[in-house]
Amino acid sequence: MRFRPALALLFALTLTAAHAQSAPDAAAGGEAPRAASTLPLKPTDPQADAAQLSARFLTRFHYDAKPLDDAMSQRIYKAYVDLLDGEKVFFTQADMDKFAPLKTRLDDAIWNRDLSGPFAMFNLYVQRAVDRMSYARALVRQGFDLSRDESYTFDRKDAAWPKDQAELDDLWRKRTKNDWLRLKLAGKNDEDIRKTLDRRYANYIERVKQLDGEDAFQTFMTAYAETTDPHTDYLGPRQAENFDISMKLSLEGIGAVLQQREEYIQVREVVPAGPAAKSGKIHVGDRIAAVGQGASGPMVDVIGWRVDDVVKLIRGKKGTTVRLEILPADVGLDGKHELVTLVRQKVSIEEQAAKKKVIEIDDGGVKRKIGVIDLPTFYSDFGARRDGDQNYKSATRDVARLLGELKQEGVQGVIVDLRNNGGGSLDEANELTGLFIDQGPVVQVRKANGEVDAQGDEQPGMAWSGPLAVLVNRGSASASEIFAAAIQDYGRGLIIGQPTFGKGTVQNLVDLDRFAQNDGEKPQLGELKMTIAEFFRINGGSTQLKGVTPDIQFPKNGDEKDFGESTYDNALAWTQIAPADYKPVADLKAYLPQLQAAHDARVAKSPAWKLMLDELAQYRKMRDQTTISLNFAQREAERKQLDAIQADFRARHKAIDGTVADDAGPTLDDGLNANERSLKSELKQEDEAKKANDPQLQETAHILFDAIGLIKADPKLAAEVLPYGGKDMAWAQPREAAAPTASH
Missing domain, CATH: 3.90.226.10 (2-enoyl-CoA Hydratase; Chain A, domain 1)
Structure with a gap:
């Protein structure tokens, strides 16, 4: 999977960190978090070493090795800018003019172990992001004229850079107005909208300020690695550890999936048979207020921290102790905290x-x-x-x-x-x-x-x-x-x-x-x-x-x-x-035409298949849209049309699935970001999605059903389409006659 651009990285930290599992720590008792970032961020000597060493490998041992020269530098520059601001909403043309000399100097930056140029770009990105969110907060306090006839182009990957500050301000006025409109269309009143958006932008600013030199270096090295080819990547120490966990599907920790929601780190899932589950004291929705190491180590307040920093404190070697100060899910923010002591163990994912x-x-x-x-x-x-x-x-x-x-x-x-x-x-x-x-x-x-x-x-x-x-x-x-x-x-x-x-x-x-x-x-x-x-x-x-x-x-x-x-x-x-x-x-050609014909005939009269096609068509239509109206009356009319379409989809889902809840299927935009919805409703939607009818899997089963029928009816066909010439038909016998599993 490709590394996210810096903007998307922010959203990963603030909105969708649900899959940041507790993972094994390099140190027995967990480690202190990275220091809060202070601008300007500066590269470290180990980072300079890592960049130069990576270049030596990539230019000599890569399958399609390319020299790290001025030509490669220009490609790295383009990739780095795309990662930082691919939608062209933070930098202006003046900023790009300032960066222009770096186009042919990034190769020198790597070879000479001088990463000040890439870091300067990242520092400006952080500054611009804070500025833009602060500007958006000011706009929210003023409100918007929703009767104005104007539109907003939200797909900006092919757009020109804003030529100056005035053009950038107008772009953000439209972006913020669209955020306001989404909430308005979802039925929120102006005061609730103002509170929601101000909190959203304030939280974003806090997350931006938590970006540090490790993030800057990771983003730059991702640009270099993926410029070599799409599947070459640089993994910083933390990314490397998480990659290892994803391959072995096990970790040493407490067995909880954590997610950032507002300023708290919240328990999204308790892994069965893990220390958290066995304790009976950790539940979905619980918020972590502080973490302590060992039986008596000091409690460290983690409210407002990045999810990966909290995870790092909770990680640790098997057999070591961690203490969590928990704000239970069923109490308010002023509720009583509980202290839970857990011994880290190996947990299967x-x-x-x-x-x-x-x-x-x-x-x-x-x-x-x-x-x-x-x-x-x-x-x-x-x-x-x-x-x-x-x-x-x-x-x-x-x-x-x-x-x-x-x-x-x-x-x-x-x-x-x-x-x-x-x-x-x-x-x-x-x-x-x-x-x-x-x-x-x-x-x-x-x-x-x-x-x-x-x-x-x-x-x-x-x-x-x-x-x-x-x-x-x-x-x-x-x-x-x-x-x-x-x-x-x-x-x-x-x-x-x-x-x-x-x-x-x-x-x-x-x-x-x-x-x-x-x-x-x-x-x-x-x-x-x-x-x-x-x-x-x-x-x-x-x-x-x-x-x-x-x-x-x-x-x-x-x-x-x-x-x-x-x-x-x-x-x-x-x-x-x-x-x-x-x-x-x-040779499957012996029955492919028959299977294809049966498939075509079946899906032609399948309500589930027709519904899938209609939903795909609607998805493609929505995905291909790049511009949206900022006029409330027009958006409201469009929403009513979409509501009718999705109501029809829901009714058809219910008719097909039978037991699917009334609110299953596509839903209208509620204007909220992922971490602004209740965890309970989010998990409920995910559970319903898992239970929903899967027409492609069902049709695959029908195709295989047809194949079995053809094989059992025609020994000559079985000899053509099965291994061993169809002689091993143990699978077709009653359960008690089933052949034993081969040793592999």
Whole structure:
């Protein structure tokens, strides 16, 4: 995932920090937070070292190494400006003129270990952001003329820079007026609107002031890394630690998901079986007022702190103690605080782990069970595996276990749902494919020197040899594409959904501290996630740019012009190499036309599918809008039209889903930002979204249902579309006759 621009970083800290999980700390008892930032921010010697060391790696060992020269400097400059102010709402043309000399000097800044120029740009960004929010607060006190006939263009990525302060002021007048209008249309009175917006902008100013040199350096290095190629990234010490947690799906802490809401850090989720859950004293909605280390360490007031700084205090090694001063969810701000003492333990993050469920399809009096494995990411605890831990966390191990359970439940087909799975471990993609094929190559990897290595499954046997479908969409990338491509090339299963992302490159993590002279053990320089190779399908083609094209395609949502490898101007070109030595195990062309025809006929008369298409059309219409009226009467009329459309959608959802609540489905804009809504209502909406009908998954299950019917009715067809020539039909037998899971 790409690093957010500085503006979006602010919103991540203030609005959507829900997924900042408590994570293991480098020190046993937690660490003090970074000092509050004071302008001007200045680069440190370790940051200068990290930048120069990164440049040495990127210019020598990157898969498509490019020199760090004046040409690269100009590209870094453009990327850095886009990260700081991509919407052109803080800087003016005069500011850009002032920055212009840096266009060809950023290479020198890195090589000479002088980052004063990039930091000067970041400092001005901070100053401008505070100025703009202060100006917006002044506008709110005055109010607005809502009868004026004018419009606001909110999509400004292709706009010109405001030529002067007056033009910038007018832009912010319109931005602030639009914020006011949104709340007005949601039914708020003027006084409530004034209070809400003033608090919003004041909180934003506080968050801006908390940006520090680490944020400045991270943003600049992101610009450099991603200028090299879209998937090369610099990870500062904190980002590197969080990346490690996301791969191994475990941490040492208290087991709570925290979120910034106003000036408090609030508990958004209590992880089952973690120390917080076992204590019975930590609940969703509780606010953290102070944190203390050990049994008697001083309590540190954390009200108003950044969420990542609070998380860092709560992190710590297994077996150490942390004390939390809690303001319970069910009391007001003046309520009684409670002190909770917890011992940190290893906690599994199950939210991103593989999960299963069974869909029962009843069509024409025939009932079949279809197993579904939802895999959000290709995770692996590399460290635990390297250390010989027999219980290390792994996507392949979890999926193998789930397949065994699904067999015991008597499923006759399996869907692997990889929608929005952005990838992860290349080894896991390789090993996971091995659960569904006997033996053979899975992927080819070409290094920068042109050497090609075929990697594959060497273990005989399959964990699942029956009918298989892989559900993908535009968000399925990297390792997901390796898996889907291999299944498709072997003819092992149906690929269903939308064309995938198109990421065909391999990255490796370089721990920069290993190559520097650090005085202590504390990480200082961070890590470089660098592209070192390109992977190819076993048929010789690449998933780069083109992705994987499904055998049966579902409607696109229109995001492909803004999301995917093809949207990057520095993406590697598509190419191909010689095929690997492999032999397809089946030929799905034998029944694809029949499955496609049945699919087309079914969705043509499906109310759920028609509703999905109508909602997609409405989404595309709203997404393509770049300008909005600032006239209240016109906006009110537009809102009534939208209300009618969404009311129709809700009614249709209820008719289809049956048990879905009246307020499920699309809702009108309430004018609030995420952290301004009640946590209870936010969690309720998320829970309802999870329960809502999933027409694409249901249709995939129907397609697999059809495939099973065709296979069981025609032994000759089964011999063509199944591995082993259709001889292994254990999946089609009653549950008690199910074959045991192969060892993988």
